[in-house]
Amino acid sequence: MRRSTTLLVTAALAAGTLSATPAIPTAPAAATAPTTAPVRYEAEDALVSQGAVESNHAGFTGTGFVNFANVPGGYVEFTVDAAAAGATELTLRYANGTGANRPLDVAVNGTQVADDLAFGPTGAWTSWRTGRLTAPLVAGRNTVRVTSAGALGGPNLDSLTVGEDSGATDWSLAVVQSTTARHTPTSIGGWSYPVGLYLYGQYLVYQRTGDPRLLSYVKSYVDRFVDAAGNMDRNFNNLDSMQAGRLLVALHEETGQTRYQKAAKKIRDRLDTYPRTAEGGFWHSTSTDRRHQLWADGVYMVNPFLVEYGRQFGDAGYANDEAAKQLAVYGGRLQVANGLLRHAWDESKGAPWANPQTGLAPEHWCRAVGWYSMALVNVLDAIGPNHPRRARLLTLLRQLATGIERYQDPATGRWFQVVDKGAQPGNWTETSCSSMFTYALSRSAQQGYVDARYAQVAQRGYEGVLDRISLGSDGRTNLAEISVGTNVGDFGYYVRRERRTNDLHGLGAFLIMNEQLAVR
Numbered sequence: 470m471r472r473s474t475t476l477l478v479t480a481a482l483a484a485g486t487l488s489a490t491p492a493i494p495t496a497p498a499a500a501t502a503p504t505t506a507p508v509r510y511e512a513e514d515a516l517v518s519q520g521a522v523e524s525n526h527a528g529f530t531g532t533g534f535v536n537f538a539n540v541p542g543g544y545v546e547f548t549v550d551a552a553a554a555g556a557t558e559l560t561l562r563y564a565n566g567t568g569a570n571r572p573l574d575v576a577v578n579g580t581q582v583a584d585d586l587a588f589g590p591t592g593a594w595t596s597w598r599t600g601r602l603t604a605p606l607v608a609g610r611n612t613v614r615v616t617s618a619g620a621l622g623g624p625n626l627d628s629l630t631v632g633e634d635s636g637a638t639d640w641s642l643a644v645v646q647s648t649t650a651r652h653t654p655t656s657i658g659g660w661s662y663p664v665g666l667y668l669y670g671q672y673l674v675y676q677r678t679g680d681p682r683l684l685s686y687v688k689s690y691v692d693r694f695v696d697a698a699g700n701m702d703r704n705f706n707n708l709d710s711m712q713a714g715r716l717l718v719a720l721h722e723e724t725g726q727t728r729y730q731k732a733a734k735k736i737r738d739r740l741d742t743y744p745r746t747a748e749g750g751f752w753h754s755t756s757t758d759r760r761h762q763l764w765a766d767g768v769y770m771v772n773p774f775l776v777e778y779g780r781q782f783g784d785a786g787y788a789n790d791e792a793a794k795q796l797a798v799y800g801g802r803l804q805v806a807n808g809l810l811r812h813a814w815d816e817s818k819g820a821p822w823a824n825p826q827t828g829l830a831p832e833h834w835c836r837a838v839g840w841y842s843m844a845l846v847n848v849l850d851a852i853g854p855n856h857p858r859r860a861r862l863l864t865l866l867r868q869l870a871t872g873i874e875r876y877q878d879p880a881t882g883r884w885f886q887v888v889d890k891g892a893q894p895g896n897w898t899e900t901s902c903s904s905m906f907t908y909a910l911s912r913s914a915q916q917g918y919v920d921a922r923y924a925q926v927a928q929r930g931y932e933g934v935l936d937r938i939s940l941g942s943d944g945r946t947n948l949a950e951i952s953v954g955t956n957v958g959d960f961g962y963y964v965r966r967e968r969r970t971n972d973l974h975g976l977g978a979f980l981i982m983n984e985q986l987a988v989r
Contacts, residue, residue: 507560507632510547515629519543519617526564526594528880529627530936534564537571537622544616549631551606559613559631560601565624566594572618577604578611588624595880597627606631640938640946641674641983644976645683647945651971654689660703662770663954663973664690665713670980672719677984684723691716691729699731705739707754708770718777730782737778740771740791746816750798753813761816764957768799769840776851785851792848793858799841800865802828808872809833809888810841813957822957830957833888836974839905842869843981846912863918870919873906874926882933886952887963895964900937900950904978907931908985915985931986934979951975 511531513522520543524533537543551557565571568590575583582604591598604613613631617623648657648667658664668687675683695701695717705711714736721729744752746761751771753764772792779788803810812830815823822830845866852859876888883898884906885891891898907930914924938948951972955963969975 507558507630508549509628509630510549511628512545512547512626515548516546517544518546519622520545520626523625526566526625526880527878528564528595528597530562531628534625534627536625537617539620539622541617541619541622543622544614545626546612546614547629549606549611549613549629551608551611551631554606554608556603557606557631558601558603559629560599561588561615561629562597562599562627563588563591563624564594564597564627565589565591566596567621569621570619571621571624573600573623574616574618575602575604576614576616577606585618591624593879594625597880640935640987641670641980642678643946644938644948644980644983645671645674648971648976649686650945654686655693657690658973660694660710660713662709662712663977665716666977667973667980668713668977669715669719670977670984672716673980673984687716688720688724691720695728695732697728699728701732701735703735705736705743707756707759708751708764708767709754710770711736711739711774712770714774715777718774718781722781733774733778733782736774737784737788740775746798748798748801749794750802751795758820762813762820763799763802763816764813765799765803765810765837765841766812767840768796769844772796772844773847776848780851789848789852789856790858793852793856793862796841796845796848796865797858797861800845800862803841804865804868805829807875807889808868808870809876810838810869812837820957822959831959832890832963834955834957834963835884835886835888835899835902836905836952836955838869838873838888839902839909839978842866842873842909843905845869846909846916846918849918850912850916866913866918870910870913870923873910874923877906877926877929878933881936882929882931883937884930886966887960890960893960893964895961897964897968898933898950899952899968900934900948901952901972901975901978903930903934903937904975904982907934908978908982911982911985927986931982934982938979947971948975948979 512535513531513533517535519538520535522533523536535545565588570587570589572585572587574581575586583602588600668690671683672687703710714733717729717733744755750763753759753762753767772795775788775792779785802814812832812834815828818825818828849862877884878891878898881898883903885896886899887896890896907927910923911927913919914921937950938946941947947970949970951969951974953967953969955966
């Protein structure tokens with residue numbers, strides 16, 4: 470029988486040597502799950518009587534689910550292992566698209582432990598919920614039989630999870646420990662926005678935990694590119710190259726070393742001569758094929774850095790005005806009637822992807838919209854209640870929140886690679902943008918930028934992202950279904966993008982989201 474480890478991390482995460490940086494220790498026991506992690510057993514791999522394995526309703530885990538025959542007595546029998554004898558929580562994941570209860574009897578090792586356990590309507594066959602009970606297991610091999618008790622048969626049964634979360638799992642620490650075990654500050658990558666995004670997320674974990682090893686790792690990475698005098702061999706001719714500048718500001722705040730201020734000022738000064746559209750929006754890049762273009766991605770690459778630079782170095786007057794202006798210009802060009810943003814706009818209308826009348830790209834690529842949503846929240850947090858562009862930014866955010874909610878996948882809580890076309894063949898729910906939307910909605914509701922009900926939308930998104938994280942046989946976290954870096958294209962281009970596990974785009978977004986929702 471195939472088993473898949475569920476969303477709970479063990480205390481024994483590997484934490485390899487980090488080159489010259491001290492090893493980052495495993496999480497303290499108070500922040501971890503129990504010694505034996507809960508294990509999920511997929512129903513399609515169990516012994517089935519009077520039922521069929523199907524996959525025609527979205528939202529299941531594994532490769533399918535069991536559809537009970539509409540008669541009493543059908544069963545799904547799981548063979549499960551227990552490390553020790555004792556009372557253990559059993560969690561059954563199910564869907565019931567009818568209006569009637571479909572009760573189940575549960576027996577463990579031939580002894581009935583639950584009679585007519587209720588599995589009521591979930592609203593749709595794509596809406597999955599869980600039912601729980603506690604039952605005695607023996608050490609070693611056990612059989613758990615779930616039997617339909619009513620004339621309608623049982624609900625659609627997706628999985629059985631054996632084990633209970635006895636404490637709060639610190640997924641942020643788990644991801645950091647796993648990632649730093651896989652990569653040294655040298656091997657993690659060059660000066661780039663995906664590395665910068667991930668390490669900014671790690672910095673947030675450092676701020677909460679105070680563990681100096683987390684900061685030391687970030688510093689070791691940055692010091693590869695900044696010499697003792699603050700010099701950097703970078704021309705900053707595209708916005709992507711500026712995102713990791715947030716680490717420079719953070720390191721100056723933490724260490725007081727002027728070299729980080731000097732390096733950050735090089736990015737700030739580059740903006741004085743950086744090319745813009747007629748309305749003042751920063752081009753995405755000065756390269757020939759990207760001139761005159763605004764990409765929604767770009768606002769996150771420069772504007773969170775800018776407002777943090779302004780606060781840290783006494784330049785908030787310029788920085789806040791510039792960042793608010795950029796978000797307003799980009800929003801004015803990219804946001805359309807459904808509240809979402811198109812991926813890009815070309816002022817010259819000459820790009821192959823540009824609509825010849827509007828200059829807009831054809832699709833709403835999810836991570837581009839996610840970048841914009843996070844940047845918008847970061848800048849609103851910085852500019853204060855009396856900024857003249859605040860009302861405009863709030864309008865953009867509220868329209869965007871409406872669109873994000875509208876296109877949330879009801880089955881998974883996540884969002885699709887092409888946000889508004891979830892029903893089209895080939896589309897798939899993507900993890901990094903789902904983390905970004907979840908963060909932006911949660912923070913916006915917390916700050917009062919949007920209605921408080923969006924906190925529930927964010928919570929559904931959070932649960933959906935957690936369904937994408939698991940532990941490998943090496944005890945390290947794996948975050949799945951993350952799109953690789955992406956240019957502007959059509960629907961087919963986006964949905965065919967490679968899906969990776971543990972890509973830094975997703976890991977960084979996950980940490981930012983998790984620090985907002987799990988530990989605030």
